[in-house]
Amino acid sequence: MMYAAHAAFAGTGTRLAVATVDHALRDGSADEAAGVARAAAALGLDHDILTWGAGDVPGWDGRGNLQDAARRARYALLSEWAARRGLAAVALAHTADDQAETVLMRLARAGGVDGLAAMAADSHRNGLRLLRPLLAVRRAELRRYLTALGVDWVDDPSNDNPAFDRIRIRKALETLGELGISVPALAQVAQHMQSARTALEGQASAAMAALAQSDSGDLLLDRAGLLDLPAETARRVLIRGLRAVTGQNGYPPRGAAIDRLLAAVSEGRDDTQAGCRLLVRHDRVRLCREYDAVRDLRAEPGQAWDGRWRLIGPAESDTHVAALGPEGARQCPDWRVTGRPHASVIATPAVWQGQRLIAAPLANLPQGWRAEPAFPSDA
Known part of the structure; x- marks a missing residue:
């Protein structure tokens, strides 16, 4: 992906930066990431190594599905990196083979239209635009491209570990191809499902416009x-x-x-x-919002709380923003004037000074404070 992007955008003035996610799950991964850094430097590209567990994204805790946890961490790290770098989008090197494997994995889980649509060439996640320009390219073609450039690569040994579902699917594809269930055929299924998904999303947009309204x-x-x-x-x-x-x-x-x-x-x-x-x-x-989902969240006044609200008001020392909660609601005698139910009100942000409630603008106790949406919804 790095070499192809460098060639495609040469002389266009487009700013490129490169990131390698080191999941730190095996010996040698740090050295491999450093090798990518050297290759990027040779092309004159800025490069960052994003190590899982080294920043704000917690590392692997040994529980749950490792590959799913690693994928979520990877996107979180890339989102933070892109925001820090001021990048408009991140290009990922998923291939037609990856797409076919994803379709089969989703089929095994009885996936619907969205599942079988697999990966989109242009999508958004966590506020980040994701581009996958190589979805029509086979993995073997990329290796031939690197060979022609005289560039070596590293094969992740986990790609041969049958303990992972994706690796078993990859092996099964070799046999399924004899039945016509090939990588190109499965990639085409994904394209058809993406067209169906687009049509269904259009209907959902129209329904939302007709049936939905916002209330604080x-x-x-x-x-x-x-x-x-x-x-x-x-x-x-x-x-x-x-x-x-x-x-x-x-x-x-x-x-x-x-x-x-x-x-x-x-x-x-x-x-x-x-x-x-x-x-x-x-x-x-x-x-x-569910109160239990936000009860432990804290933010400074003016900072985003729950990724949705900023509380703005007079400067006071030792204050923080946290959920109103049942105890806070008891200190808001007029919260019912909002017309919203108790379950909704207790999950709204409030200003606290230690254990003392200072203000709750969404529970009709503004005290000079106001609640502003932190970010527009992606929905």
Whole structure:
């Protein structure tokens, strides 16, 4: 990717920078990252090594799915790096082979349209634009390209470890190709599913515009209108609602979790999912932040809290921003004037001085403070 981008943008004035993520999971990874740094320097490119666990992104704790945790950490590190560098986008070197493997992995998990659409050539994650310009290129073609340039490469030994699902899928592809289930065919399936996803997202956008309204960070949905939608469109509306309320635009909850939320809407019961509360009333559905998801968050006044709010007000010493909570709500005698339910109000930001509540502008206790959205929603 580095060599191809350097060749493609030579003389255009486009600023390029390079990052290598060192997951620090095996001996030799640091030396390999340093080798990329030397190669970048030879091309005159700035290079940074992003080590998992060395900064604000916690390292591997030995629990859960290692490859999934590594992937999430990788994107978090790249997002922080791109923001620090002031980069408009990050180009990733995923190939047609990676795309085919992803389709098969999603198929094994009974993935729907979004799952089988696999990786998009142009997408956003965590506020970062991701470009994958090599999705139509085979892995072997890239190796031939490097060989022609006289450039060597390092094969990650974990790519031969059958303990990982992706590696078993990669081995299976060698046999499936004899049945016509080839890398090009699977990549084409992804393209077809991406077209279907685009059409479905268009319907979800129209439904959101017709059924949704914002209420101080919460999202209100017309219940009857939501239930009248085709099930797939309704699911996408709920996913957009979750993203709007949490300010997070990563992987959505699994299909079964969204189906459970849709069933709750139909049955008229409340539910919790992905750091949100679903509160169902006769004529409407409210999505608000879940208190337990934000109860331990802290920020300085003026800084982003929960990635969604900034509290601005008079300068006071030793203050911090944290969730209002049940105790804080008891100190806001007029919080009901907001018209929002208790579950919503206690998850809003407030200004504290130690254990003393100073202000809660979203609970009708402004005291000279105001709450401003920190970032526009990606949903």
